[in-house]
Amino acid sequence: MTDHRRSRRTRKPLAKSTTSAKNTEKVDLNVAKVSEIAEVETDQLVKQATDKNLKVRASLISKKFELSQNEKFKEVFGIGKDSREIKDFWALRNINFDVYDGEAVGIVGLNGSGKSTLLNIIDKSLSATTGELAINGEVSYIAIGAGLKAGLTGRDNIRLKGTMMGMTKQEINEKMEEIISFSELGPFIDRQVKDYSSGMRSKLAFSIAVNQDPDILIIDEALSVGDSTFAAKSAKKMFEFRERGKTIFVVSHNASQIQKWTDKVIWLHYGEVKEYGPTKDVLPKYQTFVNWFNRLSKEQQEQYKLDRRQEQLDYSVEALKQEVVDNSSEILGQESLEIIDETIAKSKNRAKLSWLSKCIMAICFVFMMFTLGVSVKGGGLNNASSPKPSKIGAPKSAPSTSSSQKSTANSSQKSTASTSKKSSSKAIETFDYVVQDGDTVSGIAAAYGISSDEILKLNPKLDPTLITVGMTLKLPKSVEGKASTVADDAASDTTTADDTTTDTVTTDDTTQTDSGYTDDTYVPAPSYQAPSTDAPAPEVPTASAETPAVETPSVEDPTVETPEVSQ
Ligand SMILES: Nc1ncnc2c1ncn2[C@@H]1O[C@H](COP(=O)(O)OP(=O)(O)OP(=O)(O)O)[C@@H](O)[C@H]1O
Known part of the structure; x- marks a missing residue:
């Protein structure tokens, strides 16, 4: 026994x-x-x-x-x-x-x-x-990741757990460094828990739990x-x-x-x-x-x-009751049976609730079937009474609407920029200019009597620091053939909008043909993407910007598991 x-x-x-x-x-x-x-x-x-x-x-x-x-x-x-x-x-x-x-x-x-x-x-x-x-x-329960919110950082999980345990903000802040230090997570404490390995989750959970005392x-x-x-x-x-x-x-x-x-x-x-x-x-x-x-x-x-x-x-x-009867003395057995009946009665109450949810489920199901029936019927009537939508037009427009609806704030910003760019591209007619040896954006701008900013607006993907020979740039049609000279020392110039370089060298469109580069055969430099009016435009640099903002790739790769830090 x-x-x-x-x-x-x-x-x-x-x-x-x-x-x-x-x-x-x-x-x-x-x-x-x-x-x-x-x-x-x-x-x-x-x-x-x-x-x-x-x-x-x-x-x-x-x-x-x-x-x-x-x-x-x-x-x-x-x-x-x-x-x-x-x-x-x-x-x-x-x-x-x-x-x-x-x-x-x-x-x-x-x-x-x-x-x-x-x-x-x-x-x-x-x-x-x-x-x-x-x-x-x-009671504090520690299982691998149990109770941790995957979408929150380790630090926020510490705050959340502390708050749930009734700690004040100040108490949490006081404990924070001790918990982080015990967890050995270092800078990863500010990463989302979903990116943690199971060992890291466990370390965080343990550190939080023991510090909750x-x-x-x-x-x-x-x-x-x-x-x-x-x-x-x-x-x-x-x-x-x-x-x-x-x-x-x-x-x-x-x-x-x-x-x-x-x-x-x-x-x-x-x-x-x-x-x-x-x-x-x-x-x-x-x-x-x-x-x-x-x-x-x-x-x-x-x-x-x-x-x-x-x-x-x-x-x-x-x-269970039989086991109790077999193993208990008369008095204790009776008390145990009462406890069983009491808890079963409670669970029956829960079962009643579950019957209620069953009824709700059934009503929802019937309602769904009814709605489905009506919509099928309604669809037939519509087909009969309304003109059929164009087979070509409808499918084309529908995805574009839904994709624009689904787009994030960021992408909708890009899409707006793209639209404005598209409309400005339509408003401003362009011609292709092929970059020559020694050309700079400011030099070209000066030669054509336009600002560098205008060139950057027409060539949104252009990184002016990476301008290479043979690259095609869009310039306003209005200045085609109006180039004077491009500065010999233009290569050392910056691309500020208010660049006022005056030294110029002659360039003309024939050079493009002579160079043998066409849109079809030209392979741009790796960092360069030929401007396309369909491509979403990045944020347009401001007139005072020295260089347009370049997106910095994330240094931390969330898919890479961090090796465990051992003492
Ligand atoms: N929500 C659930 N619904 C149905 N069965 C479940 C549920 N949770 C656990 N079980 C079953 O209950 C039994 C006990 O599971 P439990 O996870 O407690 O075992 P364990 O001893 O912790 O197992 P392990 O050592 O694998 O972690 C198992 O047979 C499991 O399949």
Whole structure:
């Protein structure tokens, strides 16, 4: 018989506790009562109950996962499987244990044995189907990335968590550097969490959690993904925690971590507590089981898992009640049955709500079908009464409208610039000028009696610092053939709009033909893109700008995983 079963038979389950002083008192009173009763059966439990404060008590906890929404839908509308064939899955069954101040409890078990489900119930992010959980203190749950908002930066996640824990802005700011320093994330603290590796997420989650100073710390595999240095540092922090009387739950598939870090172990086996007791007793038993399991053939392992899962499917509230009756004394059994009935009644209330949502779903479905019917009918009438839209015109205009609607503020700005450019291109007729050796934008501008700015407006993709021989520039048609001379030393000129270079050399259009470059054969320099009136124009440089703004590519590539920083 395991510890948990002995304790379940002899104790009176607690009412749900919260963090209030009143409830703390309630828990303590019950601990005394438990120790009184437990004296008969377990000396160790009595000692613990009298020496320490009870932190967490799980009584008759079971968790049934309901049908998936898809299956529910089928069930509601009688489609597909016979609803009687669909069974609920009991991820946890009749879980009972007590954990005291300053205890580090390891939770072990094969994949799918219910470890995370149990921790989620302790964390209150999941509700139990039956039973009660008495918790005396604040709980902080650390799993890989759990509770972190992927779209926020690490720093903003720290702020968010702090705010959720009721910290003031000043308190958060005071803690900020300590948390960042512990996390070892350095500059990456200002990157979005979605760009973090699992190790980085875990580091952030751990750093936030330990600095929140919770009463109960839950670590769900979070230290299995980071580097060993960080794991060691975190373990040290955990021990400090434990010494201050805090309670820790650790889930890990790493037996040596469990051995080093925990005092007690809960061995979960397909939703049931197989063993609960001191690590030195339970861990070897679990390891013996794992070794045995690993020696089975693949087929035998599959069969074993199927059989256990079948038990989880076959479980029911009636089966739980029968277990209680079989294992409890008359009085405690009666109280336990009451607790089960109470929690089931609560879950029935939830089921009523779910019926309400089923009704809403059904109404929505009928409404959708009705609307669809009307629109199909309406579409037919429209076809009959309205002129058919042009087969050519409609498809062409529709995508352009929708794409402009979908465009971002930035792209719509570009699109506006493009439109204005298009209209200005239409207004200003242009001719092609082929750049000669020694030409500069300002030199060309001076030669044609126009400003450099005008040239840049007509050639929005032009980088004046990268002007190369043979490049084609658009110039106003109005100045075609009016070139005087281009400065010999123009190459050293800048491209300011108010450039007043006067030294010029002659250039003419014939040069373009002589050079042999045409629009078809000319290959522009890599940085140069031939101006196109269809291409969206970048922001037009201001008249005073020395050079147009060049977009700087992001130095940090969010797709590149950052190597873990180790101390
Ligand atoms: N939301 C859910 N709906 C249905 N079944 C679920 C749900 N969540 C978990 N389960 C099932 O409950 C069982 C327990 O899952 P849980 O994640 O708690 O196991 P675990 O011991 O933490 O596993 P692992 O070691 O792989 O993390 C599994 O069989 C799982 O498939």
